[in-house]
Amino acid sequence: MSRLFVLSLLALAGFVVGGCQPGIGDSCGSSTDCSATGERQCDRAQPGGYCTVVGCNADTCPGRSICVEWRFIPSRTAETWCMKPCSRDGDCRTAYLCASPSQITREGTRSEVELPEEERIARTIDLEDEKASAMICAALVDVPALAVRDAGVEPDTDAQ
Numbered sequence: 001m002s003r004l005f006v007l008s009l010l011a012l013a014g015f016v017v018g019g020c021q022p023g024i025g026d027s028c029g030s031s032t033d034c035s036a037t038g039e040r041q042c043d044r045a046q047p048g049g050y051c052t053v054v055g056c057n058a059d060t061c062p063g064r065s066i067c068v069e070w071r072f073i074p075s076r077t078a079e080t081w082c083m084k085p086c087s088r089d090g091d092c093r094t095a096y097l098c099a100s101p102s103q104i105t106r107e108g109t110r111s112e113v114e115l116p117e118e119e120r121i122a123r124t125i126d127l128e129d130e131k132a133s134a135m136i137c138a139a140l141v142d143v144p145a146l147a148v149r150d151a152g153v154e155p156d157t158d159a160q
Contacts, residue, residue, distance in 0.1 A: 025084025
């Protein structure tokens with residue numbers, strides 16, 4: 001076989017393998033579900049697992065994913081994770097809501113308004129304008145559904 005043919009086959013194989021890698025925010029059961037080479041981890045503490053990169057820095061997350069700093073007050077408790085971007089709840093998997101990090105409360109709910117920094121649990125650290133203002137898919141408590149349940153009313157699941 002010619003050297004050019006062999007190199008073409010290797011390039012095609014690399015494209016196929018790399019193109020099948022799960023994205024940030026995809027479900028997982030172990031880190032090998034997210035990456036065979038270890039550059040992505042499975043956060044099994046999240047519902048259905050969450051493929052991510054732990055310890056990201058500003059503008060280093062793969063693709064369009066967002067680097068979010070969690071529990072940044074006090075700074076010694078801070079951790080950074082790559083998160084899936086979204087525009088609306090429908091962009092996220094079941095059990096996840098779309099929210100701006102500036103709307104995520106310490107109780108794990110989504111505020112309707114931007115919170116003062118001292119009341120937030122998360123913030124975007126990316127510097128690129130589009131990413132700095134992006135929303136993310138996060139496992140949050142849906143307050144309206146919680147309020148309905150606590151009131152003893154069953155949610156209407158047949159509504160269209």
